[in-house]
Amino acid sequence: MLEFSWWWVFFALPLPIIVRLVVPKTADTQLAALRVPALRPREAVSDNVIAKRTLPMVLSALIWLLLVTAAARPQWLGEPISIPNEGREMMLAVDLSGSMKIDDMQLNGRQVNRLTMTKSVVYDFIQRRVGDRIGLILFADTAYVQAPLTYDRDTVSTLLSEAVIGLVGEQTAIGDAIGLAVKRFDEREESNNVLILLTDGQNTAGNITPEQAKELAINKGVKVYTIGVGADKMLIQSFFGSRQINPSQELDEDMLTDIATSTGGQYFRARNAQELQAIYQQLDELEPIEGEARKMRPLTALFYYPLALALFLSLCWVVGAIAASTFHAINQKRGLRNDKSMDNEVTR
Numbered sequence: 001m002l003e004f005s006w007w008w009v010f011f012a013l014p015l016p017i018i019v020r021l022v023v024p025k026t027a028d029t030q031l032a033a034l035r036v037p038a039l040r041p042r043e044a045v046s047d048n049v050i051a052k053r054t055l056p057m058v059l060s061a062l063i064w065l066l067l068v069t070a071a072a073r074p075q076w077l078g079e080p081i082s083i084p085n086e087g088r089e090m091m092l093a094v095d096l097s098g099s100m101k102i103d104d105m106q107l108n109g110r111q112v113n114r115l116t117m118t119k120s121v122v123y124d125f126i127q128r129r130v131g132d133r134i135g136l137i138l139f140a141d142t143a144y145v146q147a148p149l150t151y152d153r154d155t156v157s158t159l160l161s162e163a164v165i166g167l168v169g170e171q172t173a174i175g176d177a178i179g180l181a182v183k184r185f186d187e188r189e190e191s192n193n194v195l196i197l198l199t200d201g202q203n204t205a206g207n208i209t210p211e212q213a214k215e216l217a218i219n220k221g222v223k224v225y226t227i228g229v230g231a232d233k234m235l236i237q238s239f240f241g242s243r244q245i246n247p248s249q250e251l252d253e254d255m256l257t258d259i260a261t262s263t264g265g266q267y268f269r270a271r272n273a274q275e276l277q278a279i280y281q282q283l284d285e286l287e288p289i290e291g292e293a294r295k296m297r298p299l300t301a302l303f304y305y306p307l308a309l310a311l312f313l314s315l316c317w318v319v320g321a322i323a324a325s326t327f328h329a330i331n332q333k334r335g336l337r338n339d340k341s342m343d344n345e346v347t348r
Contacts, residue, residue, distance in 0.1 A: 002302075005073035013068055016061075059317055066310035070303045078298040088192045089149055089185055090129065092156075093137040093177040094118060095199040095229075096163060098170035099250070102200075104231040107273050114200055114229050115165055117273050122198075125280040126157050135184060136160055139177040141169025141205045145184060173206030174199055178213035178259070182220050193222045196283065197259075200229040202252035210255055217263045225265040226256040227279060232271055 004010075096115070105117040126134060134156050136147040146163070147156045177197060185193045195217070203210050217224050230248030253267070260267040270276035 001077050003075060003077055005075060007072055009068055009072040012071075013065065016064060056317070059313060063310045063313050063317075066306040066313070070305075070307035070310065072303075074302040074306070076300040076302055078300065080297050088129075088132045088194050090132050090194045090196065091135045091137060091149070091181040091184065092122065092126075092160075093139060093143070093181055093195060093197040093199075094122070094160065094163065095172060095201070096138050096140045096165055096167055097172045097199075097201060098140075098166060099172075099201050100229075101165045102230070105273060113165075115163070117276065118198060118229065119161055119163075121273060121276045121280060122160060123157050124277075125283070126153050126160070128284060129153060135181075137177055137181055137184075138163055138168065139173050139180075140167070141171050142173050143176040143180045143206070144168065145180065148184065169205070171205035172199060172201045172203060174203040174255075175208035175210045175213040176206035178210070178224060179208040179216055182213070182216045182222050185220065185222060193220070194265075195222055195224045196227065197224060197256075198227045198229055199251075199256070200248065201250050202255065210259060214259045214262050217259075222263060223265045224259055224263040225268070225283060226260045227268045227270055227276070228253055228256055229270050229276070 094115075100115040100118075101113045103111050103113050105112050105114055107117050107120055130153075133149040133151055134147075134153060135145065135149040136156050136159055137143055138146045147159045150156065174197070178195065181195045181197075208216075214224075216222075228248070228251050230251055232248060248271075253269070257267040259265075268275075268279040268282075270279055
């Protein structure tokens with residue numbers, strides 16, 4: 001159905017008439033001292049004058065009506081759409097420290113770094129979170145909110161895909177990431193607040209220690225799921241040949257396990273893309289909260305249709321006025337030339 005959001009704007013429709021009645025008319029100026037006898041019938045002249053006065057009046061009234069209609073914000077109210085009545089408040093905290101650029105992950109048969117693999121898997125996880133409010137925190141030397149809690153999953157996915165390693169430093173502030181997530185959760189008793197923290201190292205920076213952040217999460221009822229990313233084995237080439245190393249030796253699994261279990265969550269180990277995918281499939285089984293059934297009706301703005309038509313008519317009016325003025329000036333020049341020719345003939 002069609003509705004006007006600001007219907008009271010239509011009270012402004014008689015405004016031009018009120019202004020016309022209140023503002024005094026200006027005196028007509030004499031454009032010429034000498035009147036030339038009419039060469040056309042009086043009726044034709046009168047009809048032409050009436051047409052010249054009526055057309056601008058009708059056109060201006062139509063433009064004013066279109067502008068008032070656009071200002072009233074017309075919009076089309078669509079059919080009701082059900083919104084999921086179950087959901088979670090979920091924050092994703094992703095590590096952007098320098099170690100995330102280690103190429104020890106396989107993705108679709110090619111060697112990629114940890115952040116690239118994380119983006120690929122987390123993207124699918126975000127798109128499955130229908131009904132959940134999702135936020136995104138990126139952390140390294142410090143933590144900051146890249147996306148607040150929102151139902152707009154596409155925006156969160158886009159912001160994650162645009163994240164780059166080293167954007168906020170090279171170290172790892174795990175405590176700050178947890179503390180910031182706890183602070184950003186809404187104060188809603190029925191909300192199931194969940195933080196999923198993904199890192200590949202240990203806490204080496206920040207203003208809050210992991211222990212302090214853990215206590216904050218416990219007090220606020222935030223469940224923290226931690227994921228340790230990184231392969232256990234990696235071959236590197238050197239001058240003396242290839243050798244095997246453990247690229248995840250700095251991963252503090254004890255600290256991540258303690259945070260997860262103390263807050264009612266769980267610690268997961270992701271050594272490759274397949275394991276990370278399986279972890280997020282398990283996270284899909286988190287118990288949702290019960291909420292009231294809600295419906296929404298999509299609104300489609302229509303104001304630009306009358307506004308565009310008003311601008312088009314105004315443009316046509318201006319172009320017509322310029323053309324008429326130019327045509328009138330040309331006719332005047334021709335009349336002056338004819339008058340000069342007649343004067344020359346009389347003189348001769």
